[in-house]
Amino acid sequence: MRNNSQKLKFKKHFVTGGAGFIGSHLAERLVKEGKDVTVYDNLALTSGDNIKHLFGKENFKFIKGDLLDFETLKKSIEGQEVIWHLGANTDIPGGNRMTDLDLKNCTIATWNVLEAMRQLDINKILFTSSATVYGDAGTATLSENYGPLLPISLYGAGKLAGEGLISAYSHLFGIQAWIFRFANVVGARMNHGVIFDFIQKLRKNPKELEVFGNGKQEKPFFLVEDCIEGMIHAFENAQFEAPDKQYDVFNLGCDSFTSINKVAEIVIEEMGLKNVRIVYTGGRRGWKGDVPVVHFSIEKMKKLGWQPKYTSDEAVRIAARRLLDQKSKIKD
Numbered sequence: 286m287r288n289n290s291q292k293l294k295f296k297k298h299f300v301t302g303g304a305g306f307i308g309s310h311l312a313e314r315l316v317k318e319g320k321d322v323t324v325y326d327n328l329a330l331t332s333g334d335n336i337k338h339l340f341g342k343e344n345f346k347f348i349k350g351d352l353l354d355f356e357t358l359k360k361s362i363e364g365q366e367v368i369w370h371l372g373a374n375t376d377i378p379g380g381n382r383m384t385d386l387d388l389k390n391c392t393i394a395t396w397n398v399l400e401a402m403r404q405l406d407i408n409k410i411l412f413t414s415s416a417t418v419y420g421d422a423g424t425a426t427l428s429e430n431y432g433p434l435l436p437i438s439l440y441g442a443g444k445l446a447g448e449g450l451i452s453a454y455s456h457l458f459g460i461q462a463w464i465f466r467f468a469n470v471v472g473a474r475m476n477h478g479v480i481f482d483f484i485q486k487l488r489k490n491p492k493e494l495e496v497f498g499n500g501k502q503e504k505p506f507f508l509v510e511d512c513i514e515g516m517i518h519a520f521e522n523a524q525f526e527a528p529d530k531q532y533d534v535f536n537l538g539c540d541s542f543t544s545i546n547k548v549a550e551i552v553i554e555e556m557g558l559k560n561v562r563i564v565y566t567g568g569r570r571g572w573k574g575d576v577p578v579v580h581f582s583i584e585k586m587k588k589l590g591w592q593p594k595y596t597s598d599e600a601v602r603i604a605a606r607r608l609l610d611q612k613s614k615i616k617d
């Protein structure tokens with residue numbers, strides 16, 4: 286199984302949402318390989334700290350811009366070769382309160398990226414979709430051809446709409462597209478997600494931990510560097526079937542999973558705490574829109590020669606350790 290860092294063919298890379306958790310790791314990886322990297326981010330969900338260390342590097346450029354500002358986006362994207370489109374709303378429950386959040390920052394933002402690409406003859410896009418497009422499929426093992434796709438959050442709906450737009454642009458205008466449906470990506474610099482939340486809560490009150498739902502939810506977790514190498518691997522190795530089908534979808538994650546109770550146990554252990562009382566809010570799902578069980582098939586990526594280095598439990602432990610080591614990034 287080849288899982289080592291691959292070299293990329295193209296020189297100019299444009300990363301939307303590149304100041305975020307995953308985007309900053311991707312930008313760092315591309316800069317290290319000597320690529321010309323432009324990060325485009327409106328800093329709505331991040332402060333810019335994640336990419337501070339890249340400022341001043343000759344092959345790195347940051348543009349503070351909004352994906353909803355078409356003219357600025359188009360000007361910024363001109364002359365680029367590969368578009369890594371990560372910019373999106375990532376506050377899933379937030380979408381329940383502001384119901385146009387995902388429509389704007391995922392669906393319309395993705396249309397803007399595609400339209401700028403079409404007008405400027407740029408033809409390669411990698412899109413970070415999510416397992417949320419599958420909806421609540423119970424304990425079914427989700428492979429890329431599972432259907433029907435019925436998301437239960439506006440975030441999932443926004444991702445599915447993004448996938449649809451990319452498919453159509455790909456067919457109509459010759460854009461090549463790699464769509465990645467991520468499991469839960471974890472690692473240093475995370476600013477959301479269950480591991481981050483548990484650490485925050487336990488820092489405030491080390492005696493008690495509130496768990497959303499019944500704790501029995503089961504999700505696959507994998508490390509951010511595996512995620513990035515997986516995308517690069519598919520980009521370099523996937524073959525498109527035909528000139529009019531230059532679009533493919535890949536589950537990216539792991540085929541093991543971790544219960545939320547186990548995540549709590551690991552975080553508590555890593556923080557060196559004892560006798561923590563767990564309080565459940567109850568119910569199968571953590572909040573409205575949460576998919577309680579995600580069992581993932583990554584056979585398609587395995588066939589391409591990629592697999593994650595760690596099991597889901599191992600990834601949770603490594604990520605918790607990294608977050609705890611990086612105290613300054615976690616607000617008290």
Ligand code: NAD
Pocket residue numbers: 301302303304305306307308325326327328329330331350351352353370371372373374375390394413414415416466467468469470471476478
């Ligand atoms: P993140 O919130 O850290 O990064 C998203 C970035 O997008 C932020 O820096 C934010 O400021 C930027 N952004 C949002 N709206 C924008 C807009 N209108 N214009 C410009 N920039 C904008 O999240 P992340 O975890 O790094 O996620 C990266 C991508 O991967 C997202 O598309 C997310 O949906 C997807 N994804 C992440 C996970 C995960 O577990 N982290 C799982 C599935 C999919």
